Amino acid sequence: MLTELTIRDFAIIDYVSLTLKDGLTVLTGETGAGKSIIIDSIQLLTGARGSVEFVKHGAKRAEIEGLFNVEGNHSVFEKGKEFGVDIEDDGMVVLQRSITHQGKSICRVNGKLVTLGILKEFGKSLIDIHSQHETQSLMDPDRHIELLDTYAEQELKQPKQEYTKQYEKYKSLKKRYKELSDNEQEMAQRLDLLQFQWSELDEAELQPKEDEELTEERDKLSNFEKIYSGLNDTYEALYGEQKGMDWLSHAMMSLDSTADYDENYKRMSEELSNAYYMVEELTFRLSTEMEGLEFDPERLNEIEERLDEINRLKRKYGQSVEEILEHKDKVEAEINEINNKDSFLSKLEAEIEDVTEDLLLEAQHIHDIRADAAEQLVNAVHGELKDLYLEKAVFDVSVEKRKGSKDSPALNGRQVSLTSSGFDEVRFMITTNPGEPMKPLHKIASGGEMSRIMLALKQIFSRHQGITSVIFDEVDTGVSGRVAQAIAEKIFKISVNSQVLCISHLPQVAAMADTHVQIQKNVSDNKTETNAKELDKNEKIEEVARMISGSELTKTTLQNGQELLNLAESFKTSV
Structure with missing residues (x-):
């Protein structure tokens, strides 16, 4: 989990140090206070593209530092061995990123200078960030195969390794054949x-x-x-x-x-x-x-x-x-x-034929695993969607063999297109209204529906990924009422398996927080600064009440805030 986050001279932040805890941490505050800037800093810490615009006006550099604590079986230990970074048995990992006012980026992992690419490798094994933009990634059909493979990661691990080995050999032989014959x-x-x-x-x-x-x-x-x-x-x-x-x-x-x-x-x-x-x-x-x-x-x-x-x-x-x-x-x-080109071409043809046969067998094996996983994923998603008041929605995962050209390998008399991931084309399908036909997800779902579908998938995938921290950046925008309450409950359930950091304008989500942090923007002497404050019990009641009413606090709004917190506490103890 991410235990400490320190930000210096970043955008409108002069200095912020957050001590983060396990469970659900919610960040609230007025629009423009700097909540999303904190998420931007974490994204930079995990390898996102930087810009000189992130450096606070008048400062020489922006600096972000995050301390993570991981357990001994975490994938980050393998990353450490792969890239020569020492990670002690206590599982402490420190990511550091600084951007100078000249635009130069400096990255470190546990004090060792690394490239931005290596920092990104560590970052994606530690933090999973979901913003409104990331929710839209569900609209990209090309990402669906990755999501399905994540769900069936353990079952696919060995078959995909075997397939990759054969596929690289297949590409090498095809390239050599082309060079000799063209x-x-x-x-x-x-x-x-x-x-x-x-x-x-x-x-x-x-x-x-x-x-x-x-x-x-x-x-x-x-x-x-x-x-x-x-x-x-x-x-x-x-x-x-x-x-x-x-x-x-x-x-x-x-x-x-x-x-x-x-x-x-x-x-x-x-x-x-x-x-x-x-x-x-x-x-x-x-x-x-x-x-x-x-x-x-x-x-x-x-x-x-x-x-x-x-x-x-x-x-x-x-x-x-x-x-x-x-x-x-x-x-x-x-x-x-x-x-001796002719004899070598004949030999290569025979080798390609043998390798293609093995490759198709491996691809078919992967296809069968994906088909089984798709059926399981569909059942799991339906259960989650029901909790999010999408009980009438029908979700499906289409796993079809990608059609090849006339020169492509043939499987059971049909040409298939082989790629580095097999010959499958995976598409998420849905219908949200009874009687409507199934359509690709990106052609039918609204923004509010996409938020709920993403949360349903994240709840499922959080049990399959080794990510230590999940971050939601206003993924609950555009919902209210009972749907807002359902989203709050779903986000809390995700925090049971992973540390969750969530930016939200929903009082239902804020009430569900184990730790509530208020982000404030202050202007003094023509200088703008962003500060973060962890709220105590009474302050949390006031903040939730303010989020409910959107106006001055009254006895009634405070009572509403207290009631919402009581309901949230009751739900949390029942999970």
């Missing part, structure tokens, strides 16, 4: 280029690790004087009259004279003797090494020229000799393919 002129030009590359690499006669060995040899030749001086000084210090070996010999004999008197002395004498003979062996090796040293300027020039040639090839074909040799093998294989 354009003779392009293929001839490609063959000329490949043959040139192969000849260049073949003439170079590269050997594995050649660059490493040559670099080592060059370093030795380039530092000949330093190496010889170091070896010679070491040898002179050890070997000769009154040098190191003489003193070691003297020490060895002196210690040996004590060996008969104590086992410890004997062991030390043996250790010193071993050390003496090891150093003596080293002096012989130093002598041999110096005799073999020879400075060869011509060899150094040869090495430099060879390394220059290898580096030139690296710039064209790979970062190392091994990568260059791998590239040569690939070039040779592609030349062989082109020269």
Whole structure:
């Protein structure tokens, strides 16, 4: 859940710090007080596009910071491993976003600088924001397959992984087949280029690790004087009259004279003797090494020229000799393919046929799971819609095979269009009036109906998603009376499974809040500021009463506010 939210110099907000709790938190206030600005800041925190317009006038930067607490099985831990962000066992995740007055955006997760894309990946696993705009996303038929897959996420996880693996292989084979069969002129030009590359690499006669060995040899030749001086000084210090070996010999004999008197002395004498003979062996090796040293300027020039040639090839074909040799093998294989195009095309056709058969089986499996999930989703939605006074509405989920072209794969004699998600086309259908035919959701539902349908789906999906916080931004606009009460109850039910933050103008929703925060806009000395205040019990009664009456508080409106709060409390204890 989102436990702390801090906003600095954002739009008309100078500084706001909110401590958020579990359950349902409702934000209320006059229109223009800055409620939606707080939601805008959270959207930025979760990777939405920023703008210099968000920076408060006169400030250098806008800063938003959110602290989340998650449990050990949350998907955000996998995100941390994927993107190299440390998340401790206590499950604390801090998202930070700042936008400078010059428009530069800086993102951090647990203190680590990340890209906006990575911040978005973390954000969407932590917060689910639903605004009036997001409600309209239900009108987009292309989003319906995502919603159905969310509902059947566990059942589809493994089949979709298998399908994706086969689909990527299918696309790769189809692409290669197209490249080999489409354009003779392009293929001839490609063959000329490949043959040139192969000849260049073949003439170079590269050997594995050649660059490493040559670099080592060059370093030795380039530092000949330093190496010889170091070896010679070491040898002179050890070997000769009154040098190191003489003193070691003297020490060895002196210690040996004590060996008969104590086992410890004997062991030390043996250790010193071993050390003496090891150093003596080293002096012989130093002598041999110096005799073999020879400075060869011509060899150094040869090495430099060879390394220059290898580096030139690296710039064209790979970062190392091994990568260059791998590239040569690939070039040779592609030349062989082109020269034997017909046989390779036949082979590819057979591979494509096999992969397509497997792909269609996987797609059919996914289709069957979606069809079953669609039936379950329909039953669940009908139950939720009944609670929202849409009991006469009939909801359906159409799962049809997408029709393909004449070149598409055929399933049971019918061409189907394969995409990254299978061959299904999913559409949400509804009729809200008895006797009317089923129509696509986006062609029939009004704004108030869409709000209720979205809440019905969110109530269902909240049990299937691992989102820690759900945010509703005035999704209850355009409803009143018993529908408003039903929406308030539905939002509270969602908060049972997820932390919910809700901006609302409905007193029914405000009364249902576990935590009520009032957003106020103050103007002083020609300066506008937005402040947030958590209301106590009496203040909550006054705010709800004000939302009911829309005018000055009276004894009657306060009684109405108290009554609405009592009804809400009674409902909450019954859930």
